[in-house]
Amino acid sequence: MKVSDLGRAEIGERIRRGRMRVRTGPLVMQLQSPFAAVADGVALLYADYPVPADDSFVDFSLGVTRGIGLRRWLKPQARFIYDGQAVFEPMAVDHAYPLLEWSMNWCVASQAHQYLLLHAAVIERNGFAAILPAPPGSGKSTLCAGLIHAGWRLITDEMALVARDGSGRIWPLCRPVSLKNTSIDVMRGWAPQAVFNRVTINTNKGNVTHMRVPSAHVARMDESVRARWVIFPRWRADAAPQLSARSRAQSVLELGRNAFNYAQLGEQGFNLLVDLVQGCDCHDFTYSRLSDAVAVFDALAEAVRA
Amino acid sequence: MSDCWRVVAPDLLTWRELDAQWLLHDAGSARLHLLDELTVAVLSTLEADAASAAEIARRLAADVGQPVDTGLVSEAIAHLVAADLVESVDP
Numbered sequence: 524m525k526v527s528d529l530g531r532a533e534i535g536e537r538i539r540r541g542r543m544r545v546r547t548g549p550l551v552m553q554l555q556s557p558f559a560a561v562a563d564g565v566a567l568l569y570a571d572y573p574v575p576a577d578d579s580f581v582d583f584s585l586g587v588t589r590g591i592g593l594r595r596w597l598k599p600q601a602r603f604i605y606d607g608q609a610v611f612e613p614m615a616v617d618h619a620y621p622l623l624e625w626s627m628n629w630c631v632a633s634q635a636h637q638y639l640l641l642h643a644a645v646i647e648r649n650g651f652a653a654i655l656p657a658p659p660g661s662g663k664s665t666l667c668a669g670l671i672h673a674g675w676r677l678i679t680d681e682m683a684l685v686a687r688d689g690s691g692r693i694w695p696l697c698r699p700v701s702l703k704n705t706s707i708d709v710m711r712g713w714a715p716q717a718v719f720n721r722v723t724i725n726t727n728k729g730n731v732t733h734m735r736v737p738s739a740h741v742a743r744m745d746e747s748v749r750a751r752w753v754i755f756p757r758w759r760a761d762a763a764p765q766l767s768a769r770s771r772a773q774s775v776l777e778l779g780r781n782a783f784n785y786a787q788l789g790e791q792g793f794n795l796l797v798d799l800v801q802g803c804d805c806h807d808f809t810y811s812r813l814s815d816a817v818a819v820f821d822a823l824a825e826a827v828r829a
Numbered sequence: 830m831s832d833c834w835r836v837v838a839p840d841l842l843t844w845r846e847l848d849a850q851w852l853l854h855d856a857g858s859a860r861l862h863l864l865d866e867l868t869v870a871v872l873s874t875l876e877a878d879a880a881s882a883a884e885i886a887r888r889l890a891a892d893v894g895q896p897v898d899t900g901l902v903s904e905a906i907a908h909l910v911a912a913d914l915v916e917s918v919d920p
Contacts (some may be wrong), residue, residue, distance in 0.1 A: 772850035772863050779861040786859035790843050793854035793861065797845045 527570035540550055541586060546573045548684065548696040548744050548751040550635065552627055555586035556619065558601065564620040564720050568699040568733055571741040587623045590616075605630065616724070620733050621723050626699065631682055632783040638694065639685040639795045640783035645671050645693055648824040652693055652759035654803070656778055660688055660726035661811070662758025665706040668734055669813035670802035670820055672714035677740045678748055682783065687791065692747035697740060699733035713813055751786070751827060753778070753805045756816075764815035766808050766823075774805040783829060833918040834906055835879035836872065842914070844869075855914060862912055868905040879918050882906055893907065 526534065526545055537543035541555030543565065543707060554565065563671045575581075583605070586778050590600030600613035612627060632640060633655040643656035644667035653675075656665035665681055671677040679696040684702050686692045699720070702710055707730065718735035753774045754766075775796050779785050810816045836842070841856040851869045862882040864872065870892075874885045886899040886908075909915035 689848065770848065770850060772847040772852050775847065775852055775864045776861055788860060789856050790854055793843055793852075794845070796861075797847060797852060801847060 524574045525570065526572050526574055528548075529561070529574065530813070531566050532690055534566045535559065535678040538562045538565060541584075542577070544575045544577070544579065544581060545569050546575050547698050550582045550631065550696070551575050551579060551692050553584040554623070555584075555604075556586070556620040557589055558587065558616070558621065558719075560617070560620050561587055561623050564733070567718065568720055568735050570735070571738045583627070583634070584624050585623075585630060587619050587626065590729040599699055601648065603629070618723055618726050620720060621701075621726055621733070623738065624699065624733055627698065628681060630762050631671070635684065637640075637687065638785050639687060639785075639788060639792055639799075641683040641778055642681070642686060642781040642783060643683045643778070644680045645683045645695075645748070646820075647678055647748045647749070648675045648820075649828045650748070651749075651824065651827050652678060652748040652755050653813070653820065653823070654693075654750050654778075655732075655754055655756055657756050658781075661756055662689045662706075664701055664703075665709055665758070666756050666810070666816055668700045668702060668706070668710050668717075669713050670817060671737065672710075672717060673742065673813075673817040673821075674818065675824075676743065677736050685795060686747070687788070687793075687795060689798070690747075691749055691802065693750060695740075695744040697736055697744040697753055699735055701731065701733055703731045704729045709813070710734060750799055750822060752759060753800055753803045754808050755806070756810065758807045758811065759809050760811055762809045762811045763814075764808070764810045764819050766806050766819055769805040769807050771800050771803070771805050774803075775800045792805040832881045833879050834875055834881070834885075834910075835917050835918050836875045837914055837916050839876045842876075853914075855912075858913060860912070862914070865905075867901060868908055871902055871905040872909055875909075875915060 543554045586604040599616040600614050601619040602613045603611045643654050667680045680700040684694040720733045722732045724730045837858045844852045845852045851864045882903045883899050886897040886902045889897040
């Protein structure tokens, strides 16, 4: 059963009662919230995702609930609750949907230690995956969003789940793509057919929304991939596209610094990371226009296939 | 600066070579390091035995068959000390 099979009313009821389960890649989330905006967002963005059985294992049970005390009525707030505990500072109530997404990110990043967790987008074409690690502001999410509407498959836009069994496989998380500020209009222009949640304004990240993952990508979210490239993107106004080789060792260092659980995994994390990068070509990539970026990425994919 | 240096916790270090560059995982601090060739050589020498910069330079020179600048070795040691990989033997 898919989320869309439930219908909006049932989705809302399940979320209100804290019994809405949805699977994203290998992880099952159980969601609870009294806010209609949360149910609307889930119904819109997760329509194609499977609904696990009521007795299935739940990886993360989380809630976005009302503020406490006067905050239920005066300047109402939304709070992220995990296992009964408030985790973040409360936010304005109209930030409830992005708060849900950020809460799901927090759950994975802080607890899914059955994987090596890299702070990176991952996309795939012709059976090969590109890891796109980058700090905020580098244009990573926009690039990822643009590429998945140009023939590349979304594996993840934020957190790469690297198997710890030595296979080097990366498991799709395949969650909605987070976009903010100017990248929202860029993507609306680039992919008019894409589906977006409503824009939430003035969050601590600016104006944000989430873009629905194409149905065909969700249908393949149980297909793991092997990395072929590590590409560090950087958006720069008016820059011509430039792809330059980068040292693998330097790439390991950067990935390790930005991994969510490198320290927890210790020596095994180190070896996983080196093994992962050892099989990849590593590059820095500067771009300003998505069309240029797609041409460069497509050329990489074609070269490997040839 | 001290005369004699040693590796803080040699049993906690794991090395991997990647394209002639060296990556080092320190399980003590859970930190990852990328080291240049000379710094690796200095650290390897200190893993075998505590030594002064001059002594390390002498041993490396014997290994490679050409003089090694003690000043460069001292710089490498300073880098390793800053990374908490090497410490002074002096109390």
